[in-house]
Amino acid sequence: MKYDSFRPGKEWKDTNGKPIQAHGGSVIYIDGIFYWYGENKEKTKPDNDIWHWGVRCYSSVDLYNWKDEGIIIKPVTDDPESPLYPSKCMDRPHILYNKKTLKYVCWLKIMEKDGTQDMTVLTADHILGPYTMVKKGYRPYDMSSGDFDLAVDDQSGKAYYFFEKVHSELICAELDETYTGVGEIYSEHFKNGQPPYVREAPAYFERNGKKYLITSGTTGYHPNPSEAAMAEEWHGPWKVLGDPHRNDRSMTSFNSQISCIFKHPEKEDLYIAMADRWLPNLPETEGDGFYTGEAYRKVEQSFKEEFSGIADKKEKDEETDYGKDDTSIARYVWLPIRFEGDVPYIEWQNEWKI
Structure with a gap:
C-alpha cells in the first residue's frame, strides 16, 4: 500500500506491508532523507517478559511511506545485566548529530527493576549504525532520570537535555561538547510535586x-x-x-x-x-x-x-x-x-x- 496522507490512529505499515515499530521516537532529516527511529515493540506481548526488541529505524522521502532500515541498536539477549536486555525497560531513544565530533549520539532511558531510572549513551558514525555503547547506568547529577528530549542550539552548537527528575520536576541540563554527558549547568522547572x-x-x-x-x-x-x-x-x-x-x-x-x-x-x-x-x-x-x-x-x-x-x-x-x-x-x-x-x-x- 502506498500512502499519500496521514491518518492519525490508523494502522500504519512500512513499504514491506508490516506495522511500523518506532515508538517513543523521533525523526531526523539528513541529506534529503527523513529517518524515523524508535522502540521496536514487535515482540512485546502481555504474556512475555519482553519490553523491547531494540531500536528500529525507517527512511522516507515524503514522511508518508517508510522503508524499514532494520534494527540499528540490537537487543542483547545473552546478558541479563545489559541495559539492552529485552526485559529491561528501554524507552524513548533520541539521537543528535555532533558537528564537532562527527558522531551520531543516542541516549536511551532505562528503567531498572527497583524503579530507579538511568541513561545509556551510544555513538555511531552513521545514523544507521553500528552503535557503540559509551555509557551505561549513567545518572546525571545523581538524579533518577526519566522521559527526556535532546535539542541543539543551531547558532552555538550547544546541546540541551530536558528530562523528568522522576516523580519530582523537569530539569534542563546543558550537555558537554561531545553530547555524551551533562555539563555543570542545569535548571529546575515545573515543580508539581507528585x-x-x-x-x-x-x-x-x-x-x-x-x-x-x-x-x-x-x-x-x-x-x-x-x-x-x-x-x-x-x-x-x-x-x-x-x-x-x-x-x-x-x-x-x-x-x-x-x-x-x-x-x-x-x-x-x-x-x-x-x-x-x-x-x-x-x-x-x-x-x-x-x-x-x-x-x-x-x-x-x-x-x-x-x-x-x-x-x-x-x-x-x-x-x-x-x-x-x-x-x-x-x-x-x-x-x-x-x-x-x-x-x-x-x-x-x-x-x-x-
Missing part, C-alpha cells in the same frame, strides 16, 4: 525565537492531558499555556502521548506533533466514560492517591502494572501544530496532507 501532575515526555521545539515544551502528565501508558509552555531562554522561566489539544473532552490528548515535535525543513511553518497511541483499544475498554473524561478522572484520582501514600501495596501494584499492556499493537497520532499568535494548538483530523 504524579499524575509531574511533567514527563518533554518534546521541545522553537518558533520565531520562542522556545516551547509540550509535556504529558505521569499516568503510565494511560494517556492524559498535555501541557504546553513557552520561554525566551533555554533555562526559562517557562510560561504555562495549557493543554494544546483543542476540544478533547476525553482529557487524553486524543488518546496519545507526544514523543517529538518535528519541524518540516522545507515548509515555512509546519510543525508536526509525533505521538504514540499506546492503548488503541482504550475507547472500547473504558466505554462512554472515555469520551466524557470520566475514565481519565478515575485514573487521575488513583495516581493521586497512590503517590500520596493512600493506596495500599496491593492496589498500587495493580494500578501501575503497565507491563501487561499489549504495546505491540500501539499506533501513531501525527497532527500538525497550529498557532494563534505565539500559542500552539492541536486539532483532531481524521486525515491530512503536508
